[in-house]
């Protein structure tokens with residue numbers, strides 16, 4: 439039976455049978471027992487499905503991965519130990535030394551560093567493009583060895599909305615998949631596969647968990663990218679120079695570490711997901727613990743309720759900030775005055791997320807005084823939590839930089855990142871008001 443997202447949040451991934459626990463059990467075991475060595479051998483040869491070692495698969499972790507796959511409408515999902523690992527695996531599963539990929543330049547700082555610095559050390563080059571450039575300008579950056587395009591549905595911390603449909607078409611014109619980090623929007627507000635994205639990633643640390651209890655990530659595959667023919671299934675695009683160039687040998691050619699098995703031939707639409715587990719998890723091992731997967735699942739059970747409340751509260755707070763004489767500027771795509779409002783309405787008509795960026799009039803010191811005078815709104819580096827929290831990059835994550843250096847890094851010295859929680863919005867506004875009066 440086809441289910442709505444609210445029902446999947448609660449029931450997805452785990453269906454207890456007679457006498458089994460109603461709540462998803464924590465299979466806190468590294469390994470699983472078999473009765474004959476042949477049974478075990480078939481698992482190692484990927485001939486049969488089953489559990490043998492938690493680095494590769496665990497029933498608790500798998501149940502939660504299935505729930506996230508269902509929420510996104512994907513064919514497969516792999517949970518990772520962090521959002522960083524998810525973004526690394528999503529790209530590294532199809533890129534190797536000598537390859538290149540393109541990303542929107544306004545992505546989360548950790549991902550920016552991963553792509554621009556660390557992956558470069560592995561021989562994988564990344565070009566950062568401004569999504570506001572014209573198609574023509576961006577398409578100049580595609581090369582014969584380009585393997586994917588990457589962007590965030592809602593960028594952290596800027597709050598810019600990524601034009602998924604436009605970039606999916608562009609990526610597909612060049613025979614490569616579009617990978618979208620859907621952390622801030624969550625599948626409750628946006629399902630990138632419905633707009634042509636091929637792979638979705640998450641930092642599940644954020645709204646999916648929502649209670650600041652576990653660090654985790656997820657990679658979801660739509661199953662819609664035809665790796666052998668370098669095209670999005672069903673999209674009738676004229677063949678490109680890149681098509682048929684054997685762009686994805688890791689998926690389309692025999693894997694010697696698996697007895698010459700070819701993932702696309704053996705697993706069809708599950709090729710990308712199977713390779714990610716069988717190769718990357720086997721060799722790099724960034725698995726979440728069963729305990730963390732359990733905690734994530736508790737968060738997912740109320741995702742649909744929390745996300746709606748985050749958005750309702752954030753919209754009211756953004757409108758209040760925009761009218762506030764102490765505030766210099768507000769960036770929230772839910773505001774009609776925002777540059778990305780039309781895109782926000784197209785992709786996320788039911789709401790965006792709880793994260794707002796704004797600038798307080800005055801100096802860096804005024805922003806610090808405002809933050810120090812907050813009552814229950816807490817200063818943390820985290821976002822997307824049930825509790826309202828705040829961060830001032832100029833005095834925290836980027837504190838070593840001068841105002842000029844900050845501007846060069848694209849961070850306004852007065853930028854305050856406010857992650858609106860699910861408390862009473864009246865109390866959130868009252869706390870902001872009293873702290874501003876003391877700043």
Ligand code: PLP
Pocket residue numbers: 520521522523525546548549590594619621622640641642643653654655
């Ligand atoms: N992607 C986005 C959009 C993020 O905001 C973050 C972290 O803030 C990450 C990925 C990295 O996730 P994690 O902190 O779980 O490694």
